[in-house]
Amino acid sequence: MDYGFRYRSGVHATPTTFVDPVAVEAWDAWFRWREGNALRDLTIDATWSRVTGALCALTAGQPARHEQQIGDAISSWRLLPDERILAGAGTRGFAWPARGLNATINLARFVSLPFTERASLHTDSLAATVLLALRLLDDIRHAAGCPEAQPRLGIIGLADALAMLGTDYTAASGCAAAAETVRLFATATLLASAQLAQERGAANGAAQTAAAQPRLDGYLCSTDANAIRTSGLRFGPLTAADSQPRLALLANNVADALSPLRGERQTYDIKGPQGERQVTGSGFALTLWRQLGARSGARAFPYPTAAATTEADRARIAAAVQPWLDFPVAAQAVASPCTAA
Known part of the structure; x- marks a missing residue:
């Protein structure tokens, strides 16, 4: 599952490697630390270290591996x-x-094992990352002085994942795979919220658990559901498919939220404080497929991109995943990709 990305902490790791040029421009335009004309984040690894250090400072006393987990x-x-x-x-x-x-x-x-017959979703890694995300969200809202704030946990890269799993975004099989993928994400979120309730206390006790009753009945086995009814939940409604175009571009140009893949060699307008730039990229899934498929001599990407999808296709994806999300899917979250501002 390693496509060339590394976390560098101190001097003992390989620097991060971008795989899509759009991501480089997105980082430089929106996430690179500048003070006036002075660059403070000289590399993307400096950005990771800056953010990781700030997040770890919220959880003093955590073992050293906690910083590595966040950084990774x-x-x-x-x-x-x-x-x-x-x-x-x-x-x-x-x-x-x-x-x-x-x-x-x-x-x-x-x-x-993307783009192979053995491709699958690594559910243990997904669950561990969701738990880490909720820990950080909980720490951040306390650091902000708003422990009752209700954050959201969203998704990007669904269309990339579907293609990598060998399914067609526009077909019934694609809708089924999308629903199952988002169900696994939602289940992991609910279990992580319950685990944090055991560790840190439940939020609003019975009220939160009662609000989550449909989710308990729909997501979990009876043993897990009964355990959550006893322990409660740390968070209220969480899961969403909100549009995050800048984060999607930074993440090596994956599809935003539920949107389809944009397509090969597309032009993006990146508008930041330093001005507007145009850059061409193919996105994460297509670039990875080219890298892996070059060995077999494959030529044409076998899965639909935005040009081959319709509004009805996107609506079916939204309808398939909506039962597993706490918040309604907004039209922008499943729109055909467009230029990012």
């Missing part, structure tokens, strides 16, 4: 913190946000 999750684009945190954490004068706080899980990074 963020630098491999499995977990994308709120874009305000990626841009500002560790910089002078930064204040932790509470209003509209979110984190995003990149589903494309949990596919094992």
